Amino acid sequence: MSETVLMKGNEAIAEAAILAGCRHYFGYPITPQTEVAAYMAKKMPKIGGTFLQAESEIAAINMVYGVASTGHPAMTSSSSPGISLKAEGISYLAGADLPALIINVQRGGPGLGGIQPSQSDYFLATRGPGHGDFHVLVFAPSSVQEMADLTGRALHLAWKYRMPAMLLADGTMGQMMEPVNLPEPSNAFGDDNPWAATGTEMKRPHNIITSLDLSPENLEKQNFERFERYKKIEESECLWEEYMMDDAEICIVACGITARVSRNAIVEARKQGIKVGMLRPITLWPFPKKALAAAADKVNAFLCVEMNMGQMKEDVELAIRCKKPVELCSRVGGMIPTPDEVLEHIRQIAEGGNKA
Amino acid sequence: MNHKRLTLFAGHYGSGKTNIALNYALWLRSQGLKVTVADLDIVNPYFRTKDGAEQLKAAGVRLISSDYANSNVDLPALPGEAYSLVDDKSACGVIDVGGDDRGALALGRYVPGIREENDYEMLFVLNKARPLTRNIDDALEVFYEIEAACALPFTAIVNNTNLGPLTKAEDVIAGERFAQEFAERVKLPVKMSCASEKLSAELQNKVSNFFPIQIMQLYYMEKEGTSLGKINL
The missing domain is CATH 3.40.50.970 (Thiamin diphosphate (ThDP)-binding fold, Pyr/PP domains)
Structure with missing residues (x-):
């Protein structure tokens, strides 16, 4: 280095x-x-x-x-x-x-x-x-x-x-x-x-770089x-980070900047006795489906923290085959969620879980 | 530390101008002076002087900033109010110039008034840990490009060598040596060395003219001491 x-x-x-x-x-x-x-x-x-x-x-x-x-x-x-x-x-x-x-x-x-x-x-x-x-x-x-x-x-x-x-x-x-x-x-x-x-150099056939193929049989084969x-x-090639997941009952799924906001919220929630961790996808395609499916066997609920209207949430639900509920904390239009907003979502899930 | 009526902070983008300008304005205010800060950054759409607006207001410092700063409108516009900085000689002015020559270009329109009054300091903020100002020659390139763009010569160098939250006292000390070497090349003095106030005790007698600064905190960054998890492949 x-x-x-x-x-x-x-x-x-x-x-x-x-x-x-x-x-x-x-x-x-x-x-x-x-x-x-x-x-x-x-x-x-x-x-x-x-x-x-x-x-x-x-x-x-x-x-x-x-x-x-x-x-x-x-x-x-x-x-x-x-x-x-x-x-x-x-x-x-x-x-x-x-x-x-x-x-x-x-x-x-x-x-x-x-x-x-x-x-x-x-x-x-x-x-x-x-x-x-x-x-x-x-x-x-x-x-x-x-x-x-x-x-x-x-x-x-x-x-x-x-x-x-x-x-x-x-x-x-x-x-x-x-x-x-x-x-x-x-x-x-x-x-x-x-x-x-x-x-x-007249030594080999041409390498033809194209996306066009006039034969449907060939195009299908490609x-x-x-x-x-x-x-x-x-x-x-899947890449992901697991944060405080060993004993987690709630799993946050967040990537990029929202993962950093979530980390602060997790530290605060842990102080309040809520067992929450995070699985942060680093590759979004390929999506770490197996890691999420494994987490679904351990946790009670998922919380996606995203700066969109819940696009990754769909991939999480697919990956875990809707085995557990997946909630969403999202801000859009250039807004970034605050750690307090994420914490509030974590608390609501934790309380909901207790009632059940 | 001496000061002039107008203090201008210019330099490579990301060298720390905005943070220092805010702190310098608050320092002037703490001496009981009437102070105005102007954000003349037409380059950077994020992390603006306006981020410190509440703190400045609480301290009684006037802020002149584009109405569009921190909004979704990417307009490199300057507020007409900015002329008052040059014209209203009853207040001290701190000017946060945009990064590099492109940012300094906007300063040009105020330069005739600044030169005429001739009570200013034009400071070159230098961070040795920035990749495009790591050696004297590269830093000289930025320095002369800025002078050529705004037609206002620098009067002193400010050492702001830092690695963000990882900054150690020795980085600041090494930065001061670098700034002194640079200053000799351009035949100017080093005005001060800046670093987080957390390093005050360690740096107090190690650098000349230590200027402690409060660093603007971004809420979405991890709090100190937060660790990473296990990365899987």
């Missing part, structure tokens, strides 16, 4: 991507993620990389497609409305089995919404952001350190599985400053990628193969 530095979440993403070997960034400014682009604009020219402010979000994601086709890691970043614009390009990347890193520092929506933080792109990210049958890897950092660590991980897994990966942060995570230990520089991408369009790969990812 290198020396500790003090960074904004957005800067940590940019620096971590560079340290992981990414030398191509394409983007278009939007609050609250503009520091990613600003940092890249300062740093990339100094290290022989490419920073390019595209004419639009759509252009930027298609530039990522172009670089990825040549076997080099590439990334783009935006915030919610900009990610909607990129959806078509993400679908094309998935259809062409290309690796890419997409950063989404979420803000309140729908539509133009606002510039304050939100987690309301949960569905968009976890259901495959675009048309067709596909998934992207989704990571939900909860500290500036994780912004750095998960950026590197997302790039490497995108490469390993040849699929797009999304870092799903929120405006608070992007803007807040915390100490970070940056990882050592690495470059696991290699020059020899047998699938990449690098020129045949879809089946892709979902075989997804199955393996679901088995091996």
